[in-house]
Amino acid sequence: MADGSRAPTRRSIVVSDFTNSVLDPEAPMLGPVENGGTIIANTAPGCWGPMITPALRGGHEVTRPVYIEGAEVGDGVAIRIRDITVTSLATASGHDSSPEGFCLGDPYVAGRCPVCETVWPETHVEGIGQQAVKCDRCGNAVTPFAIVHGYTVTFDESRAVGLTLPQAAAETIAREANHYAALPDQSRQHSILTFAPSDMPGTLVRMRPFMGQLGTCPSMAMPDSHNAGDFGSFLVGAPHDYAITAEQLAEHKTDGHMDIDAVRAGAILVCPVKVRGAGVYMGDMHAGQGDGEIAGHTMDVAGSVTLQVEVVKNYPLDGPVLFPLEEDLPPMARPFTAAETAKGQRLAARWGVAEIEPLAPISVIGTAANLNLAIENGLARAAKLLGMTVAEVRNRATVNGAIEIGRAPGVIQVTFLAPLSRLDAVGLGDYAREQYNL
Secondary structure: OOOOOOOOOEEEEEEOOEOOOEEOOOOOOEEEEEEEEEEEEEEOOOOHHHHOOOOOOOOOOOEOOEEEOOOOOOOEEEEEEEEEEEOOOEEEEEEEEOOOOOEOOOOOOOEEOOOOOOEOOOEEEOOOOOOOEEEOOOOOEOOOOEEEEEEEEEEOOOOOEEEEOOHHHHHHHHOOHHHHHOOOOOOOOOOHHHHOOOOOOOOEEEOOOEEEEEEEOOOOOEEHHHOOOOHHHHHEOOOOOOOEOHHHHHHHOOOOEOOOOOOOOOOEEEEEOOOOOEEEEEEEEEOOOOOEOOOOOOOEOOEEEEEEEEEEOOOOOOOOEEEOOHHHOOHHHOOOOHHHHHHHHHHHHHHOOOOOOOEEEEEEEEEOOOHHHHHHHHHHHHHHHHOOOHHHHHHHHHHOEEEEEEEOOOEEEEEEEEEHHHHHHOOOHHHHHHHHOO
């Protein structure tokens, strides 16, 4: 495996390079960064821009993975998200369709020009609108995706709110798409602002930025948007070069593509290490999103991100866990207040309960081809992490938590109050104490 392990270790690194939308453990990593070091990145928009740029092979455009000193296979990496700042002035998005003939099995992974039959064709932009992306080889409009109902949104200077625009304003922005998108210099995508959608003008939206992609490199080459159990299922038996088996998907993915809106500044995300050095990467920043990302896409933006990384030895899971901000926890999963604890102690004294077990919030990520299977995956992971039965996890998530939807079709969070002693046993207790002032 190519990595940065032989270069001098750095305390911090600034990342400005991107993959071709494929996460490949054999490709060179940046770094190494020391255990406890800092990664700063200027990220490119995910989803729509790469989706209309068929030379990109994964549906997103993520940063080159970074090698973390001391991270070995079987460990974890705790990622403290120090800052997320939106730099785009505007973006566009909407619900999609996939026109027939413009892909080889999967429009995210294998865009195709149906005229010259080139797979992953190089393209350029001529004009604006949904026919503006043209094949370099034959000049045909190449549209692996079309917007069925969409919007162009611009943001206020403080990046607190956005407003969707009418057609004339959307077209004005489309003519300077790269400027308004604030595309990083090394980005290869065409900006989705070029399409100028304007189907719901005058809608005010809140901004609440988070990372749709944040994680570690899978242990086999995998299109970036498919590094999860739901999108990854599209690779199983696919007709293109990135086809894999269901067993390979389960073994190699790291679930870095979550689209969970709680993966935002202030949260702590712990990710599995499946290649030496971990290969921390990021991308697909969203300006905001409701649970489920039910339109299939949201407001993809460019932005700056600051992370602090720390190796967790002998991490027992094959997927991520999250310590969200307290305000992002479901009501039943929030730490008990002093007043609530005092009432509980009075109950304990009345009924002869010797001790009330100390509890702490944790959110275990589950992914699979659909939401029901993703819930089963999340419950099984939580049981393995905490050394308890799935039945006990079900009970704890019912009385002290919730099942939350990250993304349809198949990313969920099993969020609940877990015994702090069980978190201590797997090296995660101090992250809960830090996050929730326990």
